[in-house]
Every structure is written in structure tokens, then in C-alpha cells.
Amino acid sequence: MSSKYYRSTIMEVDLERIEHNLSEYKRVVPNKQMIAVIKANGYGLGSTVLAEFLSEKGIDFFAVATLDEAIELRMHGIRDKILVLGAIIPKDINKAIQHRIAVTAPSLNWVKQAKAKVKDKYEKEVWIHIKVNNGFNRQGTNDVGELKQMVEEIKNFKYFKYEGLYSHFSSANEDNDKTSVEYERFKGIIQALEHPPYVHIQNTAGALTIDASVCNAMRIGIGLFGYYPSEFVRQSTDIKLCAAVQLKTKVLDEQFLDENDVVGYGQTYSAKSKEKIVILPIGYADGFTRQMKGYKMIINDSECEVVGNVCMDMTMVRVPDSVQIGDEVTIVSNEDSHTNSLYIYAEHMDSITYEALCLISRRVPRKYVYGDSEFVNNDVLK
Numbered sequence: 001m002s003s004k005y006y007r008s009t010i011m012e013v014d015l016e017r018i019e020h021n022l023s024e025y026k027r028v029v030p031n032k033q034m035i036a037v038i039k040a041n042g043y044g045l046g047s048t049v050l051a052e053f054l055s056e057k058g059i060d061f062f063a064v065a066t067l068d069e070a071i072e073l074r075m076h077g078i079r080d081k082i083l084v085l086g087a088i089i090p091k092d093i094n095k096a097i098q099h100r101i102a103v104t105a106p107s108l109n110w111v112k113q114a115k116a117k118v119k120d121k122y123e124k125e126v127w128i129h130i131k132v133n134n135g136f137n138r139q140g141t142n143d144v145g146e147l148k149q150m151v152e153e154i155k156n157f158k159y160f161k162y163e164g165l166y167s168h169f170s171s172a173n174e175d176n177d178k179t180s181v182e183y184e185r186f187k188g189i190i191q192a193l194e195h196p197p198y199v200h201i202q203n204t205a206g207a208l209t210i211d212a213s214v215c216n217a218m219r220i221g222i223g224l225f226g227y228y229p230s231e232f233v234r235q236s237t238d239i240k241l242c243a244a245v246q247l248k249t250k251v252l253d254e255q256f257l258d259e260n261d262v263v264g265y266g267q268t269y270s271a272k273s274k275e276k277i278v279i280l281p282i283g284y285a286d287g288f289t290r291q292m293k294g295y296k297m298i299i300n301d302s303e304c305e306v307v308g309n310v311c312m313d314m315t316m317v318r319v320p321d322s323v324q325i326g327d328e329v330t331i332v333s334n335e336d337s338h339t340n341s342l343y344i345y346a347e348h349m350d351s352i353t354y355e356a357l358c359l360i361s362r363r364v365p366r367k368y369v370y371g372d373s374e375f376v377n378n379d380v381l382k
Contacts, residue, residue, distance in 0.1 A: 002381035005365040008250035009282045013045050014334060015053055015370040017242040021224050022057055024239045029207050029218060033198065035083065037221035039065035044287075044357040045225060045245065046366045046377060048076040053368075054224075055080055063219055067092055070101045083129055083164070087139060090114040093126065102127035102163060106139045108146045111153045111160075118159050128154050129164030129198070132189055134182045136170045142185075144192050151194055164198040164217075165190060172205035173229035179210055187214045205229040208237040226334070227342060227353045243342060245357065247332035247364075251299070251325050252314070253279040263316050264308025268293070276321055278304075280329060283313040287359035288331070295348045297340050298330040299323050 025034065036059045042050040051062055051073050061081045064070050070082045083102040090113035096103045097118070105111050105128050130150050131140030141147060154160045167186050171178040186201050191214075199215045204223035206212065209232075226243035228234040255278075257263070257271040278299075282288045290310045296303040297317065304319045317329075333340045346356040365378040 002378045003376045004381060005376060005378045007281050008248075008252070009280075009286060010248055010365050010367050010376075011044070011360055012246040012248060012334075012367045012369060013049075014242075014244045014246075015368055017226055017244040017334070018050070018053070018224055019057055021226050021241050021244070022054065022059070024241060025207065025220055025223060028237065028239050029202075032202075032207075032215065033061060033200075033217035034059060035061045035063050035200065035217055035219045036224060037063045037085075037203075037219050039063065039069060039085065039221070040358050041069075041362075043222055043225060043354065044360045046368075048073060048078070049366070049368055049377060051076070051078045051080070061217075067095060067101065067103075071095065071099050074099045074101070081127075083127075087131075091117045093117050094119050094122065097122045097124050097126045097159065100124070102129060104129050104131050104139070105150060105154070106131045107141055108150050108153065111150050115153065115157050115160070118157075120159075125159055125161045127161050127163040129166055129196075130154075130162075132165060132167040132186060134167040134169075134186050134201070136168055138168075140167065142189060144189060147189065147193055162194075162196045164196050164200065165193065166198070166200045166219075169201060169203055169206045169210075172203060172209050173233050175232045179206065183210055183212055190214055205233045208233055208239060222354055222357075225357075243334040243336060245332065245342065246330060246334045247345075247360065249280050249282050249329045249331060251278045251319075251323060251327045251329060252281045254323075254325060255279070255316075262308075265311065266309055269308040269316075276319055276323070277307060277316050278319050278323055278325075280315045280317060281313070282315055282331065282364075283311045285312045285361060286364050287356075287361050288315060289349055289359065291349050295340075295345070298333065298338070299327055303339060304329075 036054050038047045038050050041047050063083045065086045067088045070084050087106040093114040133140035133142045154162045198217045200217035202212050202218040204221050207218045226241045257275045259273050261271045263269040295306045304317045307318045308316045332345050342353050346353045362379040367376045
């Protein structure tokens with residue numbers, strides 16, 4: 001990746017804040033193995049940089065969604081344990097063995113198919129985590145008989161190592177009894193099975209809202225980056241998370257409108273009087289979607305509204321006369337109390353913080369800040 005970039009739009013990631021959030025989770029849940037979830041390119045923040053940084057801070061277990069994501073980490077020198085949460089195609093089991101990657105077994109049929117595809121040339125084991133369907137109905141099985149057979153099939157095959165049992169909460173971010181019901185169901189299933197080294201069900205929200213004493217590991221994703229999954233979760237814990245991301249750009253150009261002048265595709269905005277608008281180098285190809293019309297960002301301490309339809313590469317914003325070309329624009333602030341926090345940004349998008357972060361495209365360089373030092377990764381200029 002290159003440290004050079006030739007467009008002022010950038011995602012700024014504060015690594016000190018991530019370190020703080022890691023410490024907070026360790027303080028609140030001190031006696032469980034932390035599995036840092038850095039799937040989807042680390043929720044858009046950059047998985048390889050996050051893995052390197054978190055590894056330096058003591059994290060030795062990561063989770064991703066796909067085998068490709070896991071191999072990417074290996075190719076960037078990450079030697080810690082990696083679990084693929086999504087079921088891989090059975091014929092690809094040899095790639096997992098080759099790169100020393102733990103995989104998810106969603107069914108007895110998958111275990112048998114994967115066993116049949118193993119080549120003995122590697123003479124290595126692959127770690128298997130069995131997925132329990134806890135009512136989410138996305139992956140896994142809740143048939144105890146099938147789960148017992150899976151355990152035996154795995155244990156009796158010399159290339160497989162029974163390492164984990166896990167599931168996933170559907171609603172740990174909500175104030176209801178769904179999570180406790182799911183946990184009791186999971187606990188009942190787990191108690192009927194031989195326990196492997198790792199048992200885990202708690203996610204970012206679940207780690208803060210339910211004890212889950214049957215588990216000895218937890219999977220933390222967006223919480224590491226400083227975002228509460230919901231206001232209910234924020235109010236349910238004394239953990240103090242610090243948002244790690246800012247999305248910034250600079251004013252690229254300006255236009256001066258007379259009354260009734262129109263702006264952008266479809267002419268959806270018409271000036272009510274003489275107005276000044278500025279053009280920003282960000283658009284829906286960067287993840288700043290067309291829903292962001294009307295969103296207010298901060299320029300020189302003023303809230304400035306997006307007018308007209310967001311374009312693929314540019315966005316128009318109504319501003320005070322004092323705003324000049326080259327002025328810094330904070331599209332997303334890392335302060336929760338600000339009117340352009342990621343929570344407000346995602347709400348305006350009619351979405352959630354997870355999706356809002358993941359949508360920020362590879363065309364936007366990532367700048368990493370830690371104290372007085374900083375560096376940039378531009379994925380476009382590899």
C-alpha cells in the first residue's frame with residue numbers, strides 16, 4: 001500500500017482510542033479470552049493494520065468472515081490464531097490447513113465433506129469450531145445428536161482438532177429477554193457436549209449485557225473501535241468507549257447561486273436567495289450515499305447542509321460566505337456528543353454504525369494516528 005494520496009478525503013483512525021477501548025473490555029470482562037473480530041477489512045478501518053497493532057497490545061486471537069480475509073492476514077505476517085466465522089467450501093479445507101487457520105463447522109454433512117477433501121501432503125491439523133444454531137437460523141445446528149456426531153467425527157480424524165463450540169446472539173443490543181432465552185438454550189446444548197478449549201457466544205453487546213459464565217471466550221468487534229451497539233448497551237454498562245474514527249475532507253471548489261438557481265442531478269435543490277455552496281471531493285462511490293442529502297457536517301465550527309443529490313464523486317454543501325476553498329470539513333466526528341457523530345451519520349443514512357463504516361470504500365485512504373506519530377495507507381496506490 002502507498003502512503004501517498006492525491007485527494008483530500010480521508011478516514012482518520014485513532015489507534016490510542018482503540019487501545020483504550022481494548023483496556024476497557026479487559027477491565028469489564030477480565031477473565032475471558034478476547035477474540036478480536038476484524039472481518040470486512042476491520043469494519044472498514046483496515047484489517048491488517050488493526051491486526052498488527054492489536055497483536056502488539058496482547059491480542060493473540062482474531063476472527064474474520066472469510067477464508068480470503070484470513071489468508072490476507074497471514075500474507076501480511078500475522079501469526080496469531082485466526083478463526084473464519086463463515087463456513088468455507090469443503091474443498092478449500094486444504095487452504096485452511098496450509099495457512100494454519102481455524103474454521104467453522106456448520107453441520108455434520110460439512111464435516112464429512114471436508115474430511116473427504118483433505119490431502120495428506122501438509123501433515124498438519126486444522127482447528128474446528130462447531131457452530132450451534134441458537135435460533136438465529138443463519139448457520140449451525142441445534143440437534144444435540146448431530147452435534148455429538150460432529151464432535152466424534154472431528155476427534156477421530158487425525159487432521160482435525162476439536163477446538164471450539166460457539167453461537168451468536170441475535171438481539172443482545174436490545175432491552176428484552178431474547179438474549180437470556182438464547183443463552184439458556186445455548187447453555188443446555190453445551191452441557192450435553194464435551195467441552196473444547198474455547199466456548200464463546202458473547203459479541204460486543206453480549207459481553208456487556210450478559211454474564212455467560214459457561215463461556216471462556218468472547219468476540220469483540222465494533223466495541224474495539226469505540227461504538228456501542230445501541231443506547232441500551234451504553235446505559236447497561238460503565239464501560240467508557242471512545243470513538244476511533246473521523247471522516248474528513250477539504251473544500252475543493254465553490255459556486256455562488258442566485259435565487260432559484262438549481263443544484264446537481266435532477267435539479268432537486270433550488271436556492272431560496274443568494275447562496276454560496278462548496279463542492280467536496282466525496283460521493284457515493286466513497287460510501288457517502290445518496291441518502292445523505294440534508295445531512296449536516298462541520299466546517300469552521302458551522303453546521304453545513306448537503307444540498308442536491310450526492311454524486312458519485314462529489315457532494316455540494318450550502319455554507320456561510322466565510323468558508324473558503326481548502327478549509328477542513330469534518331463529515332464524521334469522533335465525539336459522540338457532536339451532531340455529526342457516527343451515530344447521527346448512520347441514522348441519517350437509515351442504517352447502523354456497522355454498515356456506515358463498512359461502506360467507506362477503499363478509495364478513501366486510511367490515516368492512522370497514535371500520539372504524535374501517524375501514517376497513511378492508500379489501498380488504491382498499492
